[in-house]
Amino acid sequence: HLPTSVGSRSPMSPAPSGGASRLLASSLFASVVVVVVVAIVYGNSLPNGFTFDDHPVVVDNPVLVHGTIQDVLTSPFWPGQADLGLYRPLTLLSYAINRSISGTDPYAYHLTNVVLHGVTCVMLVLLLSQWFGRSAGLVGGLVFAVHPALSEAVNAIVGRAELLAGGCVVAAWYAHHRSEEVVGWRILAVVLYALGCLAKEHAILLPAMIVAERMWLYSSGSIKERVVNLKSSLTPLAPYAAVVVAVLMLRYSVIGSLGLPRLPDFVDNPLAHADTLTRLWSSVAVFGRYARLVLLPVDLSADYTYNQIPAAISLTDPFLLAGWFTMVAILTVVYRSAQGESGGVFGFGFVVFLVAWLPISNLLVAIGTPMNDRLLYLPMIGFAILVGAGYGRLEEAVPTSRSRLLVALVCLVMGTRTVIRNADWQDDFTLFESATQVSRDSAKAHFNFGNALRDRGNLAGALDAYGRAIAIYPGYAEVSYNQGIVLKEKGETGRAIDAYRAVLKAEPDHVNAMTNLGIALARNGENGKAISYLERAETLAPDRQDVVYNLAIALRDHDTERFAEVSRRALVQWPGFEDVALILADFYRIQDRTADAIKVLARTVQANSSATRSAFNLAVLQEQAGRFVESLDHYRLLWSSGEGVGQVGQISRYQMGTVFAGLNQTDSARVALSEFLDVWAGDDRLTQRAQSALDALR
Numbered sequence: 001h002l003p004t005s006v007g008s009r010s011p012m013s014p015a016p017s018g019g020a021s022r023l024l025a026s027s028l029f030a031s032v033v034v035v036v037v038v039a040i041v042y043g044n045s046l047p048n049g050f051t052f053d054d055h056p057v058v059v060d061n062p063v064l065v066h067g068t069i070q071d072v073l074t075s076p077f078w079p080g081q082a083d084l085g086l087y088r089p090l091t092l093l094s095y096a097i098n099r100s101i102s103g104t105d106p107y108a109y110h111l112t113n114v115v116l117h118g119v120t121c122v123m124l125v126l127l128l129s130q131w132f133g134r135s136a137g138l139v140g141g142l143v144f145a146v147h148p149a150l151s152e153a154v155n156a157i158v159g160r161a162e163l164l165a166g167g168c169v170v171a172a173w174y175a176h177h178r179s180e181e182v183v184g185w186r187i188l189a190v191v192l193y194a195l196g197c198l199a200k201e202h203a204i205l206l207p208a209m210i211v212a213e214r215m216w217l218y219s220s221g222s223i224k225e226r227v228v229n230l231k232s233s234l235t236p237l238a239p240y241a242a243v244v245v246a247v248l249m250l251r252y253s254v255i256g257s258l259g260l261p262r263l264p265d266f267v268d269n270p271l272a273h274a275d276t277l278t279r280l281w282s283s284v285a286v287f288g289r290y291a292r293l294v295l296l297p298v299d300l301s302a303d304y305t306y307n308q309i310p311a312a313i314s315l316t317d318p319f320l321l322a323g324w325f326t327m328v329a330i331l332t333v334v335y336r337s338a339q340g341e342s343g344g345v346f347g348f349g350f351v352v353f354l355v356a357w358l359p360i361s362n363l364l365v366a367i368g369t370p371m372n373d374r375l376l377y378l379p380m381i382g383f384a385i386l387v388g389a390g391y392g393r394l395e396e397a398v399p400t401s402r403s404r405l406l407v408a409l410v411c412l413v414m415g416t417r418t419v420i421r422n423a424d425w426q427d428d429f430t431l432f433e434s435a436t437q438v439s440r441d442s443a444k445a446h447f448n449f450g451n452a453l454r455d456r457g458n459l460a461g462a463l464d465a466y467g468r469a470i471a472i473y474p475g476y477a478e479v480s481y482n483q484g485i486v487l488k489e490k491g492e493t494g495r496a497i498d499a500y501r502a503v504l505k506a507e508p509d510h511v512n513a514m515t516n517l518g519i520a521l522a523r524n525g526e527n528g529k530a531i532s533y534l535e536r537a538e539t540l541a542p543d544r545q546d547v548v549y550n551l552a553i554a555l556r557d558h559d560t561e562r563f564a565e566v567s568r569r570a571l572v573q574w575p576g577f578e579d580v581a582l583i584l585a586d587f588y589r590i591q592d593r594t595a596d597a598i599k600v601l602a603r604t605v606q607a608n609s610s611a612t613r614s615a616f617n618l619a620v621l622q623e624q625a626g627r628f629v630e631s632l633d634h635y636r637l638l639w640s641s642g643e644g645v646g647q648v649g650q651i652s653r654y655q656m657g658t659v660f661a662g663l664n665q666t667d668s669a670r671v672a673l674s675e676f677l678d679v680w681a682g683d684d685r686l687t688q689r690a691q692s693a694l695d696a697l698r
Helices: 020-045 054-059 062-066 069-073 089-102 106-132 134-146 148-155 157-178 183-199 201-217 223-233 235-255 276-295 318-338 344-360 379-397 400-425 428-438 443-455 459-472 477-489 493-506 511-523 527-540 545-556 560-573 578-590 594-607 612-624 628-640 647-662 666-679 684-696
Strands: none
Touching (some): 020 134, 020 148, 054 157, 062 069, 089 106, 089 157, 106 134, 106 148, 106 157, 134 400, 148 400, 157 183, 183 201, 183 235, 201 344, 223 235, 276 318, 276 379, 443 459, 477 493, 511 545, 527 545, 560 594, 612 647, 628 647, 647 666, 647 684, 666 684
């Protein structure tokens, strides 16, 4: 099925007379088989929820919650974090479409992912069939469809970037083939390529794959001769170059950089912080791990961060040796096939795999992780090529029944592993419980498992998981911070203080830890130290209302003059800041400065229409000051507003009754007290007082 002569066309010529219907039927049959297999293998993924990165990127992303289409298309992939260097507007747009149709129901998002994977597999079968024939194309597509290493791309909603980019690459490649027959296909190929690049950056590699195809499948002779022959095939790639320029310009306008603006955090990818030689050697060792994942996809994990993949500094590192062996073997096949000695089609498959692997390898540039299962989605197109080509050779060597039985067994084993793996993606708890079993040396896996345990109310289990994470990476500030929060929830203030101090030792300017440490010290009776930390936090984050409020609380019983100064300054900066207004008004009330307290609350209510607590306290102070008309106005407003169904509004109605009674407005008092009793379901003592007041009016 493979053309070998120089300049020969792709095998897309019309089918022989009488064969068109058979070709169509076989294509339809192969597509149906792949779709059914994908549905069976990934059917149990549909009830899964959102996990890990899905929460900030999909569920809680403010651009998706409140933004317009323009915001979606001009925002970084990670909300508010352009410095992470990811621009994937098509993927974000797909989430926005999901949200507009089904809200945040995870079922619809998972269904979309499964459908996208199915479409990619169908297009891959059609593409592979152009090179190897329909049977081999179907086998390559089936192995791609069920391979467990790709299950993360399908199960993680953020994995949709891989699905869209991979699907667009395969579809664009297929359309590029068809463009030799119809010009419209060329336009479609360019459009699909552009969409792929806007789904994920790695789709930009398609032209390199097409060049590899031309060199290894449609040329012959030595490497030099193939390169010379290749020059005439580059012209059709010009539109792809234009797309690359346009996408890079868009990326720069949003991200402000063509590459990664900053290095990833050490815990996410320690290789990014290693010296060049260590990073290169470690990348080769990771290649060995990827090779094992492709050939023996048993141990799957959602996390390979520090220190699951230690730096490869020893020549006896088994993964380094495996990486070198695999890479040398692959490059040998690639070189020999390029020389025309043997295995041209296998050289092509390996080149496609290597081309797609390079951007995720940390060889050329450090990325956000040393390794990730879903990053294999695009490189596995190369593996599917190898499988398809290998099956073509197998069919020639053994009876068809045996080759098909072997394929069925491989797909059954891999599909079963994928079905089992899907269950790990039910929620964060199941995901990171699985991750800690596979990636036992990953501090982040234990950290996230601890977070999942905490969300389930298992505080002791969370602390145990946090302890394991810190044992792996003692300087992991976020773990110590969450550890402090859990200890505070358990009432272990002393240990919480130690945890927050550990955070500040690792990150001296960690404002949240500084604030929580100040609060904990204040509750522990160490006001002087508390104020010191909170004042430093305010210096670092003067726009943080929570920091200023907690500083005011700490100062209130320690330095009243400084307390009043900080509180007044906060209300100048944020006129509707109700929490500060309430404590300052209470401070004035205790000092018998009722007029000042009323002024503070009145300004707050004027600036913040939802400051119902301030409005109620203002009404009470006005009542106590004999300003009954103003007091009744505020009580009436609270009762008639939406708060009328809440306790503040209901108690306001009671207060109105007592004010009316004091003013001898008996009828109004009866109505107010009766309406209060009709709705009140709170403290029985207040019910008794209201009933007694009502009885006295009869």
